[in-house]
Each structure stands twice: as structure tokens, then as C-alpha cells.
Amino acid sequence: MKAVEHEVNKEKDFSPHERPSWIFRFFRPLIIWFFARICRWDVRGLENIPRQGPVIIASNHISNWDPLIVGCAVHRPVHFMAKMELFKIPILGALLRNFGAFPVERGGTGRKALKKSIELLAEDKVIGLFPEGTRSKTGTLGEGKSGVALIAAKSGASIVPVGLYNTSQVFSRGRFNSFVVSFGKPLVIETGAGEKISSQKIQEITDQIMTSIAEQIEEGRKNHCA
Template structure:
């Protein structure tokens, strides 16, 4: 058993005890390259999202997290890799495309940082570049209840997985000045449109 599978199993058990709910698992393609576009409200979002789908996820994570040796070792073991925020990080882009070329799942937080208010922020157009270069579909995911998860999250942790979006479905109309920004806005709207599970 790999460290990834072991950690995933342990966290899934903990989240189930906490009343975690997942809706839309059937929307995730079971093979081929996939980009997850996930909202970001807590440091626990990548863990909760990864536990909610049946495929392993490789996350692009901020470079600062890799400054700590033990955390760096753990993140690399779990398939994450660093990205320099606020600039075009070609190494991160190349690594992302390599992951997608291998038919794997790439997890992104297109807002670039956690939302302090919980509201969806603008998405970075870099995810559109990755979608176009890799021919991957983008699956919007909305995570709820992860802020202050271990104090206020009991019974409130939910993940909603949306329908896959292809490049053909997200073509910008003629006359749009910044095509990738327009597409990124459509993807973030798809994340925003996801609702809590009906049972909640």
C-alpha cells in the first residue's frame, strides 16, 4: 500500500465520522486527463477533495509549503509539486502538462489563494492554458464546511462534483479581448453554481 492510499484511507474514515457528504462522484471520468477546479476556503480543501474521488490527485501547491523539509518530503510523496505564485512558473506548467499527458488527475485551486470571505474569487487563466495544451476536461468541484473543520465542520463537510467541461464547451465568442480570462470566469461560475447535497 502506498503512502497516498494509506493517508487517503485514514482521512476518509475520519471524515465519515464527521458526517462528510459527497455528491456527483459519477461525474468524474474514470480515465484520461482531468483538471479539477476547486474552490479554496481552507488548508483542508485538497485533502477533502482528494478523498472524495476514486482516482489519485496530483496537486499544484504554493512553493512556500516546500520550505519545510518534513512537509516537503510528505507533499512530494503524495504527488504534489511546487508553483511560484504571481508569476508564470514554466517548471510548474511543464510538470502539470506531463501529469496530464500521462492521463492523470491534476488538482488546481484557480483562485490562487484561500478566500477569506468564503466567496468565489476570480480564477487564474493559467488553468485554461493547461486545458488547451493537454486536451483535458475540467471538472468543477465545490467544497463546503472545511473552514474551522475540526471545531465547526462536524456534519457540515460536503463536496459537490460537477459535470466535466471540455474546451469545445468553453469556446469564447468572437470579440472577446481576453479569451482565457473569459473561459476562466465560466469555469469559476460552474464551481459557484454547484449546490450542497440535497440531503443536507
């Protein structure tokens, strides 16, 4: 019985804080100032993010900076998935929770993370997901996994595609460099009430998401080089 209670408490400890926590409120303006003044970031398409209602921010992933960059660029608090292992690291785990992250177990079914995502969206919150499932080592956009499409279909949330360009070079060759964050128009997934979502439909949604992200990456590339 004690072991079960310990597991429940441990899981509860990994739940995201209700934002904005005081740590988030203190650090976010400083981080935004750093990205704007030191890195000279270029954030485009913020008007495409709905000001209310459930939203999924779906982005490519090329740098460990990406969750922080997207989370600071969006005017609404964004809850990101993060590896369970990170939550077990002292200080880092607390920071992740204060910044609204929630854990996902790598190598598992991901059912808990899926359930938590839908719960947050049911509360009209914003979650941040990387459809590729992992960081791209080459910088090119990889194949999209079905998770984002499944969550969107089940929750009815709008999906805002994001293209990150040059975030892999935020700090390179001894200096901080500019990058672009480009938000596209929201995608709305229409499914009938009680309709069973086929694997073909999920694949179609996934392809649509990845195409939209690719378009935003290209927008970022053009504006970065302009």
C-alpha cells in the same frame, strides 16, 4: 558545475512521487474514515469524474483542508500544486511528494508549474487546481485566474468543477463539523489543432469554469442545509 548539478537534484527532489506510494495507501483510508465518520462529509457527483484520460479538478478554496479533502474524495490520484516553501519543510515536504503534490513558486511566472501540469495531463493523470489562485479569506468565491483555462486549452483535458461548502468549519468551536463536496459535469474545451488561443477565449473559458464552480457551491449549500 557543481552548483548547477545541486540545483537540478534539488528540483528533482521536489517532483511528486509516482502514486500510490505506500504512505498514501496507508493514510488515505484512515483520512476517508475520519471525514466520513467523524465529520460526516457528503460527497456528491463522483460519477462525473472520468475514469480515465487527463482531468483537471477545479475547485473553490476556503480552507487549508481543501487539497486533502478533494484528494481523498476523488477515486483517482490527484496531483495538486503547492507552494514551493512547503516542500522545503522537513517531513511536510516528503508528505506532499508522497501525496502527489508538485511545487509552484509564488510571485514568479509559474512557467515550471504550467509545464509540469501539462506533462502530468499528457500522461492521462489528474491534477487539482484552485482557479482563484489563493485561499478565500471571506469564504466567497473570488475572481478566477487564467491558469486553469490555459492549461485546459493546451492539454485538451476535461475540467471537473468542484464546489466545497463549509470546509472552513471542519474543526470549529471545539468540534468537527460536516461539509459537502459537490462535483459537477465535466467541461470539455474545444480548440482546433494548432489554433492560437486568444486572451478573449481564455477569459470565456475562465468565466465558464467559475460559473460551474459557483453552481456546485450552491448545490453544496442546499444539500448541507437540507
